Amino acid sequence: MNSINFSQYAVTSEDELRRIVKAPHEHVVKKSVTTINEQCKQFIKMSPLFFLSTSNKDGTCDVSPRGDLPSPIKVINSHQLVIPDRPGNRRLDSITNIISNPHVxxxxxxxxxxxxxRINGRATVIKNGPILNDMQMNGASPLLGIGVDVEECYIHCSRALNQSKIWDAQTWQKAENLPIGKEIFRDHLKMNGIELKA
Incomplete structure (x- = not known):
């Protein structure tokens, strides 16, 4: 397929955008708050999986899935939370992004x-011992944490998850039809000149 020149179809101003999509209802605008209330604290506590979005100073973006059971997040107070940075592949994409651009x-x-x-805010990479020692898993404290000062907090409507039927097991693909992560990994390495032995 030939490449598409997206710029010829570009929407380039908010005025043009609002001519296409009308302004949101007041309730949608006003649902955003700057604090973690008790209901949201309970939501976070019950959430074993979350996605962390970051970008570097140049605007290059990254979204990282993270999770533990129970929830890894420590809510410090109504305006702050801490994410433990558990051992992983050591790429540190989110961490290095936050160091150059704190918005998450x-x-x-x-x-x-x-x-x-959904929570938006400003993040800081921390190495505070007492906070991180309180977030141990299997007896090990995380070496680093991500402290987040909450600037925006709100519940997002159910449309996407409802329409995708993500929790309906009857809609799930059979295991034998699913993409195989190891094969994708090997293929990407091969594209970069690295051949893994069987």
């Missing part, structure tokens, strides 16, 4: 629930 977005999911909780 979080989306929290609870299995079976179609609404998601």
């Amino acid at each position: 977005g979080l989306v929290f999911l609870i299995p079976g629930l179609e609404e998601v909780l």
Whole structure:
């Protein structure tokens, strides 16, 4: 397929955008708050999986899935939370992005629930011992954490998860039809000149 020149179809101003899509209802605008209330604290506590969105100073973006059971997040107070940075592949994409650009977005999911909780704020990479020691897993403290000062918190409507039927097991693909992560990994390495032995 030939490449598309997206710029010829570009929407280039908010005025043009609002001629296409009308302004949101006041309730949608006013649902955003700057604090983590008790209901949202409970939502976070019950969420074993969340997505962390970051970008570097040049605007290059990354979204990282993160999760533990129970929830790894520590809510410090109504304006702050801490994410432990568990051992992984050591790429540190989110961490290095935050060091150059503190703006982050979080989306929290609870299995079976179609609404998601969204939090936006400013993040700091921390190495504070007492906070991180309180977030141990299997007896090991995380080496680093991500402290987030919450600037925006709101519940997101159920449309996406409802329409995708993500929690409806009857809609799931059979295991033998699913993409195989190891094969994708090997193929990408091969594209970059690295051949893994069987």
